[in-house]
Amino acid sequence: MMLYGGIEAGATKFVCMVGRGPDSIVAETTFPTAEPAETINRAIDFFRVSAGGALAALGVASFGPVDLSPNSPTYGYITTTPKPGWAWTNIVGSLSSALNVPVVFDTDVNGAAYGEYRWGAARGLSPTVYVTVGTGIGGGVISCRRPLHGLVHPEIGHMLIPHDRAADPFDGICPFHGDCLEGLASGPAIGRRWGQPAETLPPHHEAWSLEARYLGLAAVNLILCHSPLRVILGGGVMQQPGLIAMVREEVERLMAGYLQVPSVARELDRYIVPPALGGKAGVLGAIALAMDFSGQPPD
Amino acid sequence: MMLYGGIEAGATKFVCMVGRGPDSIVAETTFPTAEPAETINRAIDFFRVSAGGALAALGVASFGPVDLSPNSPTYGYITTTPKPGWAWTNIVGSLSSALNVPVVFDTDVNGAAYGEYRWGAARGLSPTVYVTVGTGIGGGVISCRRPLHGLVHPEIGHMLIPHDRAADPFDGICPFHGDCLEGLASGPAIGRRWGQPAETLPPHHEAWSLEARYLGLAAVNLILCHSPLRVILGGGVMQQPGLIAMVREEVERLMAGYLQVPSVARELDRYIVPPALGGKAGVLGAIALAMDFSGQPPD
Numbered sequence: 001m002m003l004y005g006g007i008e009a010g011a012t013k014f015v016c017m018v019g020r021g022p023d024s025i026v027a028e029t030t031f032p033t034a035e036p037a038e039t040i041n042r043a044i045d046f047f048r049v050s051a052g053g054a055l056a057a058l059g060v061a062s063f064g065p066v067d068l069s070p071n072s073p074t075y076g077y078i079t080t081t082p083k084p085g086w087a088w089t090n091i092v093g094s095l096s097s098a099l100n101v102p103v104v105f106d107t108d109v110n111g112a113a114y115g116e117y118r119w120g121a122a123r124g125l126s127p128t129v130y131v132t133v134g135t136g137i138g139g140g141v142i143s144c145r146r147p148l149h150g151l152v153h154p155e156i157g158h159m160l161i162p163h164d165r166a167a168d169p170f171d172g173i174c175p176f177h178g179d180c181l182e183g184l185a186s187g188p189a190i191g192r193r194w195g196q197p198a199e200t201l202p203p204h205h206e207a208w209s210l211e212a213r214y215l216g217l218a219a220v221n222l223i224l225c226h227s228p229l230r231v232i233l234g235g236g237v238m239q240q241p242g243l244i245a246m247v248r249e250e251v252e253r254l255m256a257g258y259l260q261v262p263s264v265a266r267e268l269d270r271y272i273v274p275p276a277l278g279g280k281a282g283v284l285g286a287i288a289l290a291m292d293f294s295g296q297p298p299d
Numbered sequence: 300m301m302l303y304g305g306i307e308a309g310a311t312k313f314v315c316m317v318g319r320g321p322d323s324i325v326a327e328t329t330f331p332t333a334e335p336a337e338t339i340n341r342a343i344d345f346f347r348v349s350a351g352g353a354l355a356a357l358g359v360a361s362f363g364p365v366d367l368s369p370n371s372p373t374y375g376y377i378t379t380t381p382k383p384g385w386a387w388t389n390i391v392g393s394l395s396s397a398l399n400v401p402v403v404f405d406t407d408v409n410g411a412a413y414g415e416y417r418w419g420a421a422r423g424l425s426p427t428v429y430v431t432v433g434t435g436i437g438g439g440v441i442s443c444r445r446p447l448h449g450l451v452h453p454e455i456g457h458m459l460i461p462h463d464r465a466a467d468p469f470d471g472i473c474p475f476h477g478d479c480l481e482g483l484a485s486g487p488a489i490g491r492r493w494g495q496p497a498e499t500l501p502p503h504h505e506a507w508s509l510e511a512r513y514l515g516l517a518a519v520n521l522i523l524c525h526s527p528l529r530v531i532l533g534g535g536v537m538q539q540p541g542l543i544a545m546v547r548e549e550v551e552r553l554m555a556g557y558l559q560v561p562s563v564a565r566e567l568d569r570y571i572v573p574p575a576l577g578g579k580a581g582v583l584g585a586i587a588l589a590m591d592f593s594g595q596p597p598d
Binding site: 222223 | 425426440442443445447448449450451452453454455457458459460461462475476516519520521522523524525526527528553554555556557558
């Protein structure tokens with residue numbers, strides 16, 4: 001039987017997997033992201049040893065920025081990343097020529113969104129929006145049963161949301177926009193605002209109601225823009241107990257009865273949910289991309 | 300040769316057309332939106348007389364709220380509208396049973412977006428975002444080459460954007476949200492804020508730079524959420540000379556160099572554009588929906 005490979009290429013670690021889904025994982029490995037040639041070769045070795053000639057296709061869900069434009073000369077590259085050594089790395093070209101299989105390429109968050117759509121908390125639900133709140137804020141969107149690409153890909157972390165400076169005088173930390181969503185609500189933004197790491201703030205600290213407010217504003221805008229059938233909120237910051245429930249309350253309050261759809265009005269706990277695949281959403285999404293799209297030209 | 304029908308069902312007028320596109324319009328009529336039976340019968344008579352047995356399918360782009368869920372018992376209805384007499388009107392059922400043709404149903408703004416995508420300012424460009432700024436603010440989205448549906452459909456007019464109350468103490472007029480996008484930037488909001496109808500404000504009035512700021516914030520969020528290949532800004536308020544250029548400047552300023560894509564960074568005048576089909580985008584979009592989707596079940 002043919003096997004599929006997936007890589008979640010993160011800026012700190014690579015997660016590689018061979019299999020056909022969460023219930024048929026054949027092999028799995030994780031290693032730190034070192035310099036590009038060494039790291040990519042380590043992935044290549046893993047797939048050669050674990051899948052050999054049975055590898056049908058490979059999916060790569062990568063940190064970015066990445067070039068997803070099929071007609072671009074740098075399609076398949078990690079482009080202008082500040083990560084030392086990785087700018088303009090032809091990750092797709094290196095993998096496909098070494099392994100001689102089709103490679104499906106996407107952003108890390110589109111990969112995780114697709115994993116959750118295929119096997120997780122949004123199974124079969126399109127459109128779906130997946131947001132990760134951690135060191136940064138990123139989002140993937142499934143639309144028409146595939147990851148959304150366009151001019152580039154969604155960049156929802158930089159959405160501009162209401163910021164009441166009387167209630168929260170913090171300027172935000174985004175180097176581009178100051179108080180965009182990521183600038184106000186990422187893990188490092190919480191840490192900077194309150195002078196201690198987010199994970200050390202006690203459960204009843206006002207940091208969390210403010211965080212829920214910003215994430216609620218973002219969720220409302222995403223619901224209004226995409227009309228998703230499910231919203232998934234993941235990432236390190238969302239590990240905070242009770243935070244997702246507070247975000248749901250903010251969404252209900254901010255929506256103010258406007259969208260009278262049952263799943264929004266009365267079933268928010270099934271509409272705005274945590275990821276079901278946990279830390280494996282990205283690499284499983286990469287496998288799903290390989291399974292579902294390796295026979296097609298990139299869109 | 301088979302003909303296609305289109306209806307732009309507006310709250311004030313119905314525009315009906317028979318043809319196969321902007322260069323092959325066979326017949327066209329416009330009449331005021333009276334009570335439902337009378338209005339729908341007038342449309343039916345128009346299509347019987349103008350197309351007769353040659354009518355292959357009909358598209359309807361309607362004011363809302365509408366029910367687009369194919370499995371809903373009220374699919375094809377105009378639902379909870381405050382317009383007297385029109386709540387829970389089965390517009391699709393009435394038209395399809397009288398004319399005995401497939402009917403493709405969508406929102407007025409998704410229809411206009413599809414018209415512009417098919418024959419207008421966003422020809423062949425998917426994703427595309429279409430925003431109309433007038434009595435209200437609405438938006439249609441083309442994603443994967445068809446109008447975006449999900450939980451319902453995009454409702455971008457109620458997006459929550461930064462509102463600097465020091466610079467603009469106006470509370471906004473949205474009955475649900477106060478100072479959402481529509482509450483701050485629709486035509487009636489401009490009129491209420493400045494104490495005179497928007498169209499009577501002189502070209503250098505500060506109203507227009509404030510309007511450009513709010514529309515620029517909305518455009519940035521739409522670009523970040525959908526990654527569209529084109530953004531179309533239409534509607535009565537956008538008739539104000541120079542306003543679209545001011546919105547482009549705001550987008551450039553607010554984006555702050557973040558999306559280094561040529562069409563955003565240096566070609567904004569080709570990226571954020573007025574509609575090409577003018578007032579006929581909706582009815583032509585309805586015809587295009589009939590041509591392209593009448594053979595398919597509603598999604």
